[in-house]
Amino acid sequence: EPEVTQTPSHQVTQMGQEVILRCVPISNHLYFYWYRQILGQKVEFLVSFYNNEISEKSEIFDDQFSVERPDGSNFTLKIRSTKLEDSAMYFCASSEARRLGGSFFGQGTRLTVV
Amino acid sequence: SQKIEQNSEALNIQEGKTATLTCNYTNYSPAYLQWYRQDPGRGPVFLLLIRENEKEKRKERLKVTFDTTLKQSLFHITASQPADSATYLCAPNAGNNRKLIWGLGTSLGVNP
Numbered sequence: 001e002p003e004v005t006q007t008p009s010h011q012v013t014q015m016g017q018e019v020i021l022r023c024v025p026i027s028n029h030l031y032f033y034w035y036r037q038i039l040g041q042k043v044e045f046l047v048s049f050y051n052n053e054i055s056e057k058s059e060i061f062d063d064q065f066s067v068e069r070p071d072g073s074n075f076t077l078k079i080r081s082t083k084l085e086d087s088a089m090y091f092c093a094s095s096e097a098r099r100l101g102g103s104f105f106g107q108g109t110r111l112t113v114v
Numbered sequence: 115s116q117k118i119e120q121n122s123e124a125l126n127i128q129e130g131k132t133a134t135l136t137c138n139y140t141n142y143s144p145a146y147l148q149w150y151r152q153d154p155g156r157g158p159v160f161l162l163l164i165r166e167n168e169k170e171k172r173k174e175r176l177k178v179t180f181d182t183t184l185k186q187s188l189f190h191i192t193a194s195q196p197a198d199s200a201t202y203l204c205a206p207n208a209g210n211n212r213k214l215i216w217g218l219g220t221s222l223g224v225n226p
Contacts (some may be wrong), residue, residue, distance in 0.1 A: 033139075048212055093157075100163070106157055
C-alpha cells in the first residue's frame with residue numbers, strides 16, 4: 001500500500017540552527033500538507049501546498065518557515081532559526097486533488113530543540 | 115474563533131459493545147468533517163469523511179453522523195475490539211478550503 005515517508009524520524013538541533021524536514025508524499029497525490037503536534041496537544045495545521053505554491057497557511061507558519069518541492073517526489077519543511085517552542089512532532093500529509101478524500105499522514109519527525 | 119470539542123475524558127468499554135464518540139464545533143460551518151485514528155507516537159490514520167449534506171456514512175464497523183443544526187458529529191464503532199483502542203480525532207475543514215481544524219481527541223480503551 002502506498003505511504004507517505006518522512007525523514008529523519010528524530011532530529012535534535014540547537015536553538016538558532018536551521019533544520020530541514022523531508023517528506024515523500026504518495027506519488028499520485030497533488031495536495032501536500034505539514035502539521036505539527038506538541039506533546040499532549042492538538043494537531044495543528046501549518047501549511048498546504050498545491051500546484052507548486054502555498055494554498056493556505058496558518059498563523060504559526062511565519063517567516064521562519066518555508067516549504068519547497070525541489071523535485072517530483074520530495075516535499076520539505078525548513079525552519080530557519082529554531083526556537084525551543086518549535087519542539088514537536090511534525091507530520092507531512094498528502095491527499096488526492098480531483099476527489100475530496102482524507103489525508104494520508106507520514107509517521108512524523110520528532111524535532112527536539114535544545 | 116473556530117473551536118472543536120471532543121470528549122476530554124477517556125472512554126473505556128467492554129469488548130463487543132458500541133463506542134460512541136462526540137465532536138462538537140462552534141463558530142463556523144464546515145463543508146465536511148473527517149475522523150482519524152491516532153496511536154501513540156504515530157501519525158493520524160484517516161477513517162471516514164462526511165460532507166455537510168450527508169447525514170450518515172458507514173464503513174465496515176464504523177459509522178459517522180453529521181448534524182449541522184446541532185453542530186455535532188458522532189462516531190460509532192460497533193462490535194468493538196481491543197485493537198480499536200486508540201485516540202480518535204475529529205477534524206472538520208475550516209470553511210471553504212482543505213485546511214483542517216483538529217480536536218484534542220478522545221482516548222478509547224476496549225477491554226477484553
